[in-house]
Amino acid sequence: MGVTVRAQPSASEGYPGQGSNSSQGLRETPANTRLLKACRREPADCTPVWLMRQAGRYMAEYRRLREKYTILQLIKTPELAVEVTLQPISAFDLDAAIIFADILPPLEAMGLSLDFIRGEGPVIHNPLRSEADVAALRVPDPRDRLGFTIEAIRLARRELNERIPLIGFSGAPFTLASYAIEGGATRNYVMTKRMMYNQPQAWQALMDKLADMVGEYLKAQAEAGAQVVQFFDSWAGALSPADYRRYVLPYSRRAIQAAQSSGAPVIHFSTETAGILELIKEAGGDVIGVDWRVNLADAWRRLGDGVAIQGNLDPVALFAPLSELEQQVDHILGQADGRPGHIFNLGHGILPQTPVEHVAALVDMVQELSAVK
Numbered sequence: 522m523g524v525t526v527r528a529q530p531s532a533s534e535g536y537p538g539q540g541s542n543s544s545q546g547l548r549e550t551p552a553n554t555r556l557l558k559a560c561r562r563e564p565a566d567c568t569p570v571w572l573m574r575q576a577g578r579y580m581a582e583y584r585r586l587r588e589k590y591t592i593l594q595l596i597k598t599p600e601l602a603v604e605v606t607l608q609p610i611s612a613f614d615l616d617a618a619i620i621f622a623d624i625l626p627p628l629e630a631m632g633l634s635l636d637f638i639r640g641e642g643p644v645i646h647n648p649l650r651s652e653a654d655v656a657a658l659r660v661p662d663p664r665d666r667l668g669f670t671i672e673a674i675r676l677a678r679r680e681l682n683e684r685i686p687l688i689g690f691s692g693a694p695f696t697l698a699s700y701a702i703e704g705g706a707t708r709n710y711v712m713t714k715r716m717m718y719n720q721p722q723a724w725q726a727l728m729d730k731l732a733d734m735v736g737e738y739l740k741a742q743a744e745a746g747a748q749v750v751q752f753f754d755s756w757a758g759a760l761s762p763a764d765y766r767r768y769v770l771p772y773s774r775r776a777i778q779a780a781q782s783s784g785a786p787v788i789h790f791s792t793e794t795a796g797i798l799e800l801i802k803e804a805g806g807d808v809i810g811v812d813w814r815v816n817l818a819d820a821w822r823r824l825g826d827g828v829a830i831q832g833n834l835d836p837v838a839l840f841a842p843l844s845e846l847e848q849q850v851d852h853i854l855g856q857a858d859g860r861p862g863h864i865f866n867l868g869h870g871i872l873p874q875t876p877v878e879h880v881a882a883l884v885d886m887v888q889e890l891s892a893v894k
């Protein structure tokens with residue numbers, strides 16, 4: 522099948538001729554410009570590839586650290602967060618690092634009590650139910666209350682030494698609101714939508730606070746050195762087009778505009794949003810994420826040339842034999858058809874049981890099959 526797995530220099534080796542660890546004076550290489558060029562819809566030597574949740578349980582190195590530390594300890598200790606951030610970078614030829622964190626610590630910073638329970642996922646012990654609960658939420662300076670992630674970004678930039686760019690991220694107001702109100706994951710978003718429909722003032726106040734928090738948090742991450750930021754609206758697909766427009770879009774737009782004022786490009790990610798892609802674009806972003814339920818060529822027709830597109834391999838395709846995986850990669854690259862402004866990614870995060878060798882092979886396939894001859 523003609524795709525080989527290459528050995529990678531470790532993240533700490535750096536490259537000859539690269540001077541100091543300063544984040545200034547970027548020395549341009551194909552690898553450190555691919556993602557940024559794609560965000561600007563400029564042609565690059567090949568399609569940049571990174572994977573959502575590229576650091577995580579499918580890697581033995583991550584599982585070993587998790588035997589000693591909880592996920593919140595990893596996130597809140599900048600040196601450990603950087604170590605995890607770099608694990609997939611040492612293992613695979615990825616075109617970007619994403620800072621290791623989670624979308625939920627900002628809710629803790631705002632006054633909610635957050636836990637990750639093994640086998641269950643995230644839990645908020647004091648979920649929002651009333652207007653008074655919303656009124657009690659703080660909107661702190663993220664540089665202060667989320668300083669561990671801001672510091673991790675500074676350290677990670679230094680460690681990456683301009684080899685590849687660093688991505689920062691935040692949850693979007695709607696996705697964060699759903700955790701804050703439901704207290705955890707949900708299937709039908711009944712409590713979230715109940716507040717939206719029945720307590721419009723509480724909803725508006727909550728989304729106002731979340732939009733301010735998210736915008737400022739993304740700005741702070743860009744100021745600390747994140748060269749691109751991703752806005753995760755993972756659950757926006759739960760909404761009808763009319764509800765998305767009325768109850769979510771204005772707040773997402775405000776947060777994205779605040780983030781863009783830093784100069785960093787914004788990737789607007791969501792899933793199951795084939796029915797509202799145009800609205801996702803209207804809410805903003807330099808790059809629009811699409812999942813595997815959408816044909817990439819159709820997505821381009823609908824979104825137009827004014828935005829770049831990120832996606833859209835089904836994360837479960839990584840469980841297929843390599844020959845099938847290669848066909849799927851080739852199919853996606855065929856739909857992108859060499860248009861500048863394609864970032865290859867999964868349509869959602871990588872799953873814990875994913876075979877590591879298939880991740881390595883995927884990254885190499887994308888770069889080899891998309892290389893400009």
Ligand code: CP3
Pocket residue numbers: 572573574575576577578587592619620621622623624625637640641642643690706753755869870
């Ligand atoms: O992409 C990366 O590598 C950066 C790290 C990252 C994590 N979470 C680490 C993590 C990112 C970008 C996230 C985003 C996130 N977190 C989202 C949005 C993206 C998506 O997948 O939709 C959401 C909805 C969350 C909330 C969250 N965090 C859930 C639902 C869970 C539990 C999932 C599970 O499988 O247990 C988490 C925990 C979490 N966040 C893990 C990781 C690596 C697994 C925790 C562990 O080590 O046990």
